[in-house]
Amino acid sequence: MTDTQGHHHEGEHAHPQLGFWRKYVFSTDHKVIGIQYLVTAMAMAVIGGTLSLLMRLQLGWPHGSWPFLASLMPRAFDSQGHMNADFYLSLVTMHGTIMVFFLFTAVLTGGFGNFLIPLQIGARDMAFPFLNALSYWIFLASCIVIFSALLVQGGAPLGGWTAYAPLSALPAAGPGQGTGMTLWITAIALFTASGLMGGLNYITTILTMRTKGLSMMRLPLTQWSLLITAVLGLLAFPVLLAAAILLVFDRVGGTSFFIPGGIVLNNKLIEHTGGHPLLWQHLFWFFGHPEVYIVILPAMGIASDILSTFCRKPIFSYKMMVYAMVAISGLSFIVWGHHMFVSGMSPFLGSVFTITTLLIAVPSAVKTFNWLGTVWGARIQFTSAALFSIGFVSMFISGGLSGPFLGTSAADIQLQDTYFVVAHFHLVMAIAPLFAAYAGLYYWFPKMFGRFMNETAGKIHFWMSFVGAYCVFFPMHIIGIGGQMRRIYDPLNYQFLVNQQIVNVFISISAFVLASAQILFLVNFFVSIWAGKRATENNPWKATTLEWEVPCPTGHGNFGPELPVVHRWAFDYSIPGATEDFVPQTAPAVPAQQERH
Amino acid sequence: MGILTQKRRGASIPPPPTPFGGGPGGSHSSFPISTAYVGTYVLMTAIIMLFAGLSSALIVLHGVPQWQNITVPNSVWANTMVLLASSVAVEFARAAIRKDQQSSLRQWLAISGLLGVAFLVGQVFVWRQLVNAGVYLSTTIHSSFFYVLTGAHALHLLGGLVGFGIVMYRAFANRLTAANHEPLKVWALYWHFMDVVWIYCFLLLILA
Numbered sequence: 001m002t003d004t005q006g007h008h009h010e011g012e013h014a015h016p017q018l019g020f021w022r023k024y025v026f027s028t029d030h031k032v033i034g035i036q037y038l039v040t041a042m043a044m045a046v047i048g049g050t051l052s053l054l055m056r057l058q059l060g061w062p063h064g065s066w067p068f069l070a071s072l073m074p075r076a077f078d079s080q081g082h083m084n085a086d087f088y089l090s091l092v093t094m095h096g097t098i099m100v101f102f103l104f105t106a107v108l109t110g111g112f113g114n115f116l117i118p119l120q121i122g123a124r125d126m127a128f129p130f131l132n133a134l135s136y137w138i139f140l141a142s143c144i145v146i147f148s149a150l151l152v153q154g155g156a157p158l159g160g161w162t163a164y165a166p167l168s169a170l171p172a173a174g175p176g177q178g179t180g181m182t183l184w185i186t187a188i189a190l191f192t193a194s195g196l197m198g199g200l201n202y203i204t205t206i207l208t209m210r211t212k213g214l215s216m217m218r219l220p221l222t223q224w225s226l227l228i229t230a231v232l233g234l235l236a237f238p239v240l241l242a243a244a245i246l247l248v249f250d251r252v253g254g255t256s257f258f259i260p261g262g263i264v265l266n267n268k269l270i271e272h273t274g275g276h277p278l279l280w281q282h283l284f285w286f287f288g289h290p291e292v293y294i295v296i297l298p299a300m301g302i303a304s305d306i307l308s309t310f311c312r313k314p315i316f317s318y319k320m321m322v323y324a325m326v327a328i329s330g331l332s333f334i335v336w337g338h339h340m341f342v343s344g345m346s347p348f349l350g351s352v353f354t355i356t357t358l359l360i361a362v363p364s365a366v367k368t369f370n371w372l373g374t375v376w377g378a379r380i381q382f383t384s385a386a387l388f389s390i391g392f393v394s395m396f397i398s399g400g401l402s403g404p405f406l407g408t409s410a411a412d413i414q415l416q417d418t419y420f421v422v423a424h425f426h427l428v429m430a431i432a433p434l435f436a437a438y439a440g441l442y443y444w445f446p447k448m449f450g451r452f453m454n455e456t457a458g459k460i461h462f463w464m465s466f467v468g469a470y471c472v473f474f475p476m477h478i479i480g481i482g483g484q485m486r487r488i489y490d491p492l493n494y495q496f497l498v499n500q501q502i503v504n505v506f507i508s509i510s511a512f513v514l515a516s517a518q519i520l521f522l523v524n525f526f527v528s529i530w531a532g533k534r535a536t537e538n539n540p541w542k543a544t545t546l547e548w549e550v551p552c553p554t555g556h557g558n559f560g561p562e563l564p565v566v567h568r569w570a571f572d573y574s575i576p577g578a579t580e581d582f583v584p585q586t587a588p589a590v591p592a593q594q595e596r597h
Numbered sequence: 598m599g600i601l602t603q604k605r606r607g608a609s610i611p612p613p614p615t616p617f618g619g620g621p622g623g624s625h626s627s628f629p630i631s632t633a634y635v636g637t638y639v640l641m642t643a644i645i646m647l648f649a650g651l652s653s654a655l656i657v658l659h660g661v662p663q664w665q666n667i668t669v670p671n672s673v674w675a676n677t678m679v680l681l682a683s684s685v686a687v688e689f690a691r692a693a694i695r696k697d698q699q700s701s702l703r704q705w706l707a708i709s710g711l712l713g714v715a716f717l718v719g720q721v722f723v724w725r726q727l728v729n730a731g732v733y734l735s736t737t738i739h740s741s742f743f744y745v746l747t748g749a750h751a752l753h754l755l756g757g758l759v760g761f762g763i764v765m766y767r768a769f770a771n772r773l774t775a776a777n778h779e780p781l782k783v784w785a786l787y788w789h790f791m792d793v794v795w796i797y798c799f800l801l802l803i804l805a
Contacts, residue, residue, distance in 0.1 A: 196643050204636045239647070246745065255734060
């Protein structure tokens with residue numbers, strides 16, 4: 001019992017038995033909140049994914065007739081069963097918004113962040129548990145609000161997830177720009193409030209509630225990534241909120257923050273004058289680029305820790321991994337202009353943004369090198385979690401390699417708003433974090449539910465997703481260079497795109513294969529909660545971090561009467577001379593040697 | 598629970614590799630700043646970024662030809678004095694609790710809270726003055742920013758009054774002592790911070 005001499009905690013297991021509602025629904029337990037985030041985000045993923053399949057239907061067969069879908073959604077299709085252009089644009093907007101905010105941001109920081117932070121730092125809960133529960137319920141409200149945008153009169157907004165002004169600032173500008181856009185802004189404002197409550201908790205908890213012996217440089221990389229992500233969110237989301245506030249006043253208060261004079265709408269000159277549409281773009285992307293890293297950094301942390309576990313090797317160059325994440329997050333605030341190279345920006349300023357953007361390649365390459373260094377020469381245990389972690393690295397490299405082309409203003413002017421961009425950001429900030437989230441789910445599932453997910457189904461899920469994702473997103477580079485525009489409704493409208501339409505058909509078929517693999521995952525997930533193989537030991541993967549010291553699933557309060565004491569970093573795998581190929585963080589340094597002296 | 602009583606791993610574990618190792622217990626993780634303070638600093642950072650976002654918009658739009666200044670009513674100056682006086686009262690309250698003078702603490706706290714409320718009432722008065730002068734939210738970009746910035750500040754001050762209620766409750770329940778009055782200290786930090794945000798917004802609006 002040498003590893004349990006921790007400090008006392010008044011909250012130790014004096015908890016009364018709670019009823020079902022308090023225990024599983026209105027809970028302030030970080031583990032329940034984490035799982036609530038996960039499951040809600042999965043529901044949003046099903047919605048967002050379905051929207052993308054409808055888009056692929058239109059892009060693969062632009063003149064196709066879908067009477068069955070038309071009978072389900074009569075306003076979205078015309079009398080012949082063809083999809084309406086307005087509906088297609090609202091699909092683009094809602095798919096992007098739901099996936100970026102309500103899936104990736106929510107699942108990685110809300111889901112894994114809440115579940116893992118206290119467990120991995122040896123705390124009983126978050127610093128502010130009530131605020132944490134409130135954060136989830138506001139997030140749920142934001143999910144309902146954004147979903148309702150699909151159902152209201154006029155439909156969802158048309159301007160894409162970036163909601164560029166003045167389109168977003170003028171309710172009369174399109175069918176979805178009225179109520180739909182209002183709901184969009186409301187949902188984003190709620191999401192921001194929820195995210196700030198979460199971030200406040202993550203930062204405070206990781207900084208102040210680490211258990212004895214757990215110095216910052218002994219933290220698992222997942223914890224580092226969550227801390228840095230929370231700081232990014234703290235600095236980026238309020239700016240989006242500021243922009244959203246100004247946008248609301250433009251829409252309902254008659255102000256002219258983003259609306260220039262001289263716009264004629266429905267044959268009427270609007271009254272606004274003096275606003276600056278590019279101001280929205282600056283504010284949005286000042287938030288938007290860090291948001292990309294809010295999505296990818298926790299994915300990096302999770303994949304790093306899981307890779308190390310299943311390679312049975314310490315992570316290669318831990319310190320550089322931490323510094324690289326800090327560097328990436330710092331740079332993320334001075335690169336936003338690379339989203340605006342064609343906005344009429346001064347070429348000199350464009351060059352500055354090009355340089356800062358290309359600098360991000362350095363820490364990104366450091367991280368990639370270190371992942372390869374971790375895998376190098378390892379006897380990898382190819383579990384589903386390990387496969388998805390390796391898949392994450394693969395997707396990150398493939399998506400990242402097109403980054404320098406887009407970050408260079410000269411090349412970007414050609415590639416801007418084509419499917420090359422769509423390919424780039426889907427690989428690097430959609431599929432890569434998705435793979436890391438899957439890795440995390442397969443890995444921590446026993447800790448969450450006390451059972452394992454089915455490994456065979458997991459491996460089929462991986463290979464179908466891996467091949468499927470490449471079949472969907474790799475050809476997009478080619479049709480993008482071929483000129484196919486992002487957010488295009490009907491490629492056959494353009495003579496120069498007709499010849500490559502066959503690629504769109506291939507992508508669409510691949511997308512349906514990819515989606516069917518995700519259905520397999522969902523079935524595996526929900527069946528395993530009740531019928532999976534039981535996790536009988538605390539530490540089934542033989543990992544080193546603190547969450548594996550406690551039972552699967554973990555009870556309220558996380559740890560026993562005493563909090564654990566940490567004696568080493570999180571990556572002591574395959575240490576020569578140790579009896580097992582891992583040494584937990586709680587193992588004292590050298591009991592044998594001390595005994596000898 | 599006995600959940601940490603896994604079988605002892607290896608009697609001959611070598612020392613962990615430097616520089617991550619260290620003896621039993623290693624470096625302490627006891628962070629020098631308390632949870633309440635870290636939480637408040639984080640909150641303040643978010644508020645700074647919100648106002649930074651709003652003021653960057655002001656700076657950009659200040660450059661458009663349609664920019665037209667409004668006349669800021671003189672009552673704003675008086676109102677600024679009220680808010681600063683509220684902060685001074687908080688310092689007197691802190692001085693009182695350091696000497697464990699409970700009744701003096703309550704008096705000064707009540708004064709600071711009342712001055713905070715007076716500031717908000719004064720702000721409503723300022724807005725009404727502007728409206729009576731025909732200066733509305735949408736009149737000019739300057740007036741839009743005047744309403745948005747002062748409104749955003751007022752909302753954050755209103756949040757501060759919730760904190761004031763908690764501190765006041767504790768003061769009347771005799772739960773603040775000379776040795777331990779962190780809630781008061783944390784709230785005072787936020788309250789002074791609201792002054793700084795106010796002066797920043799005010800300067801931005803009158804110098805624009």
